[in-house]
Amino acid sequence: MSAQPSYTHGTSGTTLLGDTIGANLDRAVAAWPDREALVDVPSGRRWTYAEFAADVDQLAYALLATGVAKDDRVGIWAINCPEWVLVQYATARIGAIMVNINPAYRTHEVEYVLKQAGISLLVASLSHKTSDYRAMVDQVRGKCPELREVVYIGDPSWEALLRRGTPDLYEDLWTRKSELSCDDPINIQYTSGTTGFPKGATLSHHNILNNGYFVGELISYTEQDRVCIPVPFYHCFGMVMANLAITSHGGCMVIPAPSFDPKASLEAVQQERCTSLYGVPTMFIAELNLPDFSTYDLSSLRTGIMAGSPCPVEVMKRVVAEMHMAEVSICYGMTETSPVSLQTRRDDDLEHRTGTVGRVLPHIEVKVVDPATGVTQPRGAAGELCTRGYSVMLGYWNEPEKTAEAVDPGRWMHTGDLAMMRDDGYVEIVGRIKDLIIRGGENIYPREIEEFLYAHPKIADVQVVGIPHERYGEEVLACVITRDQADPLTLEDLRAFCEGRLAHYKIPSRLQLLDSFPMTVSGKVRKIELREKYAVPGD
Template identity: 45%
Template sequence: MVEKTVGQIVRERAAMHPTTEAYVYPERDIRKTYKEFDEETDRLAKAFMGIGIAKGEHIAIWSDNKREWLLSQFATGKMGGVLVTVNTSYQSAELEYLLKQSDATTLILGEEFKGTSYIDIINEVCPELKTAEKGAVSSGKLPHFKRVIVMGENQFPGIYTWSEFEAFADRVDDDQLEERFVSMEPDDVINIQYTSGTTGFPKGVMLTHRNVVNNGKLIGDTMNLSELDRLCIPVPFFHCFGCVLGTMAAVTHSTTMVIAEQFDPKRVLQMVQDEKCTGLHGVPTMFIAELNHPDFASFDTSTLRTGIMAGSPCPIEVMKKVINDMGASEITIAYGQTESSPVITQTRADDDIEKRVSTVGKPHAEVEVKIVDPVTGEQVPTGVPGELCTRGYHVMKGYYKNEEATRNAIDEDGWLHTGDIAVEDEDGYIAITGRIKDMVIRGGENIYPREIEEFLYQHLSIQDVQVVGVPDPKYGEELMAWVILKEGQQLSAEELREYCRGKISRHKIPRYIEFTKEYPMTASGKIQKFKLREMSAERTEKTEV
């Protein structure tokens, strides 16, 4: 266990590898060494202090993977501000909820994202901004809210430009920064991440220096990262995948971060080639988009060694292609959730291919895992599915201002209940077979959609497939498969059912099959199965009529 703050890690790495590149933005032609990164984040930490942000104060940040986001993450780690990460796809009601629930005093934002004006949205949420003096916002709806900073130099009423904000650093000297720096403890909250809120309102997960520093370190250890590695990070920073599995895993190992502001499969392949990346992160849909890009074969990805595929279940066939076609022979699977900082288990670089494609690996060091019967709470034997629970340094401090939800998630013995169904094999490897909510019960038979998805992925015409349960008057639930076909391929529902017959049990063959071009997704690239279930129920109701 590392008992250090985020800021201490940056300083340690800058001292050890001052000339190693810390980060590269190929699209912006920006390259900075670890020494420069340390100096930049010191100056920005002073700016946060100079503008009046106290230790423990909440700073919301809302943009794609801009350099200002990266620097803010590590600068707040030096002066004790709590970074509240905002989903890039949020609209006005969601932003208002987050700013209010988190008690944020400050919002740092990009001007826009994919054609949506963030400036217009914050003006809608806080109309007082247009007439406010910069840094002195007074909002009826947001009693704690004081200031807005834009990542850029365009002037907007009531909003600091980035250079105006940075100039506040001149008000703070080295001794004042040092006093703040040494006042922080590893157990202090440094980050609040809002869960995507697939049920009810999003909850603010409070993560500490100890949570994210150690999780990042153990992730990088498992990948064998070092100062010789160059990790391509196209996953969003606002999600733990970006800011723990990505930036924190890299910085704890002096690894170079090669950053894409937004995901684009061709751009990522270009970065991997031009920057000679040794690692690449992505959710399965990203890897699928890269592998299926018409120009894929023209890119040289031979420098790839490692990376992480995570965020949602990783199809076995996709994993094999990443190893064989991309050359990432040591690619790992990581599993966890925001509430566990986030990684609980991970496959190892030297695990055989079977373990790496059929399990999510073993628990990290310092992490306890048990699998229990969701009804009785009793531990189940090896090979029997149950709910995965975990305990250790990585469990969140709790949900911000939500003690009831915290008690529901973490029991009195400190076990975090994940809501995921898992099976442990005799070697200690864990397979995730679904969410408790995803499990389909058809005529008394428990069916795990993941198993059927893995089978259907093997069909040569199928690019992606998702299976969900839909209500049925006779069996309680029936199966529905949503299929994305590969470019130029044709397949009928009946042909797909015929493919299943004799290979999987009759009750596992989807009764309903729909072909689609895309799935409802979160901004972090996860497929929203709850929306697929809603769409499926609507379709089947119409069919029944």
């Protein structure tokens, strides 16, 4: 272990942007008016930067005409579509606070968000999968007194809204833009709490515009880049790491499908000659496992972002070799930090891309502390990862006590993640504080076991969780998706594979074969569901 403390900050010769999102878009339009800004593959619709800005302004006029004031909350409850992006930039134009609502929410969750954020105007999809959004809104609307108008994408109400936006509101829009500060709140994103209701992380222009910009800088985005976005817009991955990273560099946003579809994603890359592809590891695994994967021409790709959870080594090797993504980047972050704090660099080796989540972004600080005392750990020692800088949220919307629990008096955001900082400043995430398995007094980090098990020839994907055990407190359960259901994996196979290669206390004592894992909409595996479902105490 190094005596050097687990603290580092991102120095940079590139200054932070002092723009609002609207002003930054204006710069892109002035520089690249005729370049493509947005392509919706399902509908075939396309926008140049000049056309995109005109439609953003049209919607901004419409919102002004409906009486949307600065700091009013406008909800967006929709799947990925061009209208989502227009709402994102139009609300920023007029200083309204866009509230992202998870497309998977059910009525009680939607009611909570509508009330807690005080949403006055809601833009929603008509439906998605089994959700009839109109019926769900009708159920809760009477309980949300501040909700005065609901507009549905693909419905006459959307066209009616746009018709209200007339160019004679130009002066009003100009006046509103002149009243905006880059430090104004512009976005509320609800974090997926595993207990109780989610909290609304409140983010400013400065938070998310700079984070998107520097994420794009680190993968060398230019106006030549075309980015395939299969990740949801409602999450920071889609609206910040994709949309804002792209428009701040003059690139093109490519929507392959309303929600993740591996085939549609690869078709979009091939058709639109995308240079970058986003996803969580499970998305890349699904794409690589398509029976006709080898038939897609992915030669236009050079980079992309993988985030949400650690990437297995074997998956990363295939992404680099077979998807041509030699410069693929790993990002680590959380909604409350806009979201990215750590990122690998385009020339990092395979070990750094799979063994770490990168090093600190420009203008941000990170440290690893003892969770009990708050004291900074020496490098090489595990502790809680904390981050500070321009990216830390303004706070949880109307919840000062919960904000104080997460952000300490020194303005450090406590992530809840267990991490270890190497001597070179790269950070390894060893688990969530709450995911740590303590078996008979031994600390077990699920990530280490998962990484080891990915090398088993029968295993396509694996998640390791701790479940109750009467004697040891907890035992190790491996939840496995096999490559071939006709060739099942047994616990004996698994244990034999681990024997002599993993410490005995880390070897799974239980195995559960699954077809799929419970997932959040943003693509993270819900380990809490696995723990709860299979928590049968052993003897």
